[in-house]
Amino acid sequence: MEQRALARRATAIERGDPEALAYVRERSGPGLTVGITGPPGAGKSSLVDAMARLLRSAGKTVAVIAVDPTSRTTGGAILGDRIRMRQHHADPGIFIRSMATRGSSGGLAQATANVARLFRAEGFDYILIETVGVGQDEVAIARLADVTVVVLVPGMGDDVQAIKAGIMEIADVFAINKADHPGADQTERDIQTMLSLGHGRATPIVKTVATEQIGIGELLAAIEASPRRAETVDASFEIDHLGIAVRSLDQALAFYEAQLGMTVQSREVVAAEKVNVAMLPAADSRIELLEPTDTDSTIARFIEHRGEGLHHIALRVPDLQALVTCLKAGGARILGEPRSGAGGHLYVFVHPASTGGVLLELIQK
Ligand SMILES: Nc1nc2c(ncn2[C@@H]2O[C@H](COP(=O)(O)OP(=O)(O)OP(=O)(O)O)[C@@H](O)[C@H]2O)c(=O)[nH]1
Ligand SMILES: [Mg+2]
Structure with a gap:
């Protein structure tokens, strides 16, 4: 589908247009949906950008959904994402969509799921969903993805412990971004300690420097190796x-x-x-x-x-x-x-x- 038509269709889905919803309900695709979540400023957008770059160079198509459940009035984050992403703009193999709060949080999660489904139906190989923060909305949205990456940064110290149990549970892969900063090894140990106390599932931890394109191949490999979560929420009710x-x-x-x-x-x-x-x-x-x-x-x-x-x-x-x-x-x-x-x-x-x-x-x- 041509980019402008795709944008219009996504808008119709966000608005809950029955025809557009029927369109996604009848279709699906093999694309992998990846949720990227973590605290503000951890480098989620930079990681999405770096992953998109590597995937494009491998000939894969990428759709990006930037979700802001808080609809922060500054508008800085999403605007920043747009500016960083502008360099991809001439490329028809990448499509970028921002979404902000409309109605309840459940509504946003549902709308995000449906827009992701649209991108899968359109044959995108990867759908990367960035959600800001570590609150309940993010957990709900992350749950919609096949694979969820939780992004942490060095120097969080006790903060790793403070991060809500909910978000640790949804992590299929941990990325310790800004690994060029001191303390990445300590953060890795903190995560491992926490994992050993929890569910015992082996969760890969990958160190990345998003801005230098370092560790991105390893991150994608860990994502691809992760078992796909069955489609849970959305049109199957x-x-x-x-x-x-x-x-x-x-x-x-x-x-x-x-x-x-x-x-x-x-x-x-x-x-x-x-x-x-x-x-x-x-x-x-x-x-x-x-x-x-x-x-x-x-x-x-x-x-x-x-x-x-x-x-x-x-x-x-x-x-x-x-x-x-x-x-x-x-x-x-x-x-x-x-x-x-x-x-x-x-x-x-x-x-x-x-x-x-x-x-x-x-x-x-
Ligand atoms: N040193 C270093 N800086 C980084 C790295 N990744 C991102 N940054 C910088 O960290 C800042 C925040 O990066 P973003 O990618 O906007 O982070 P974010 O998690 O998307 O932020 P929000 O969407 O606002 O929550 C930017 O100034 C980036 O250039 C990294 O690996 N190393
Ligand atoms: Mg961001």
């Missing part, structure tokens, strides 16, 4: 079922089955929840009618307080555990931990306070 609380299944079925013409696929008693359940398929999703068998069941209490009606919406997601980590980082109220249901599927509920007033069930089959 589907409504599994809508749960409706009713006083009487027979009465409800007199409408859904007899009048509306839907078919009951299964009826079962779920003793643990004290409900009778009838499932009625509707294309790829279902309507789940829930009838309480006891006055102290959750469904009975729901009906008592709010009357019959929509009780919950259930979304199918590809990687529930990863999503829950991401949601918690964003401050959502998750009710308990994911657990196994009857059919061997995993599920968890999200409190209505986080979802716009409806209980949300997340399911992984």
Whole structure:
């Protein structure tokens, strides 16, 4: 796609234009999405620039997304990125896009994921996503990438310890940038100490001097060797079922089955929840009618307080555990931990306070 058309399409995706979203939903590509995150000024943009340079010289195409979740009013960072990146401008094999906060942080992460998907669909070999800072938004965005690079610098001392556990967890590769400054070896030891206390996964640490193009080949090699994270968030959500609380299944079925013409696929008693359940398929999703068998069941209490009606919406997601980590980082109220249901599927509920007033069930089959 021609660069101007690509920019227009990316803008449409950011705005949530349904046609543009449908376009990315139907397509994908083999490109590798790499998140680059770390504290302000660590040299993330310089690293992105150095990586883009090396990749271009190897004939690879590169899309860069510079995300600023804080939408800092100075505008310095993103402007700086643009100026540094201008030298790539005549090159059609590289495309640069800045994104700033629009609506909620979840919205920004989602928009970033969709724009990255657009670039993959357009056949870019690498999509480099730079996020500023080490906050929750960055964790959410970094989670969207196949591989996440956390950039640290020498001389952070105790700061390495102070960096939020969340960001250490998402690192697939550490880059100690500004390795031309004293203390890079100490920083490496600090990271290793921290890793040895944690999950035990072997995480490569690469020293770089972005401004001198040093260590960039090693960094790219470590990124390529890193196992790709499965695509988690984005277009793969589907409504599994809508749960409706009713006083009487027979009465409800007199409408859904007899009048509306839907078919009951299964009826079962779920003793643990004290409900009778009838499932009625509707294309790829279902309507789940829930009838309480006891006055102290959750469904009975729901009906008592709010009357019959929509009780919950259930979304199918590809990687529930990863999503829950991401949601918690964003401050959502998750009710308990994911657990196994009857059919061997995993599920968890999200409190209505986080979802716009409806209980949300997340399911992984
Ligand atoms: N000495 C040295 N300076 C570096 C290196 N990498 C980047 N810098 C300098 O560090 C400063 C910050 O670099 P940026 O690439 O803008 O850092 P950033 O992490 O993108 O910064 P923000 O986007 O504002 O968070 C710039 O002045 C760079 O020239 C390096 O490896 N060595
Ligand atoms: Mg930057």
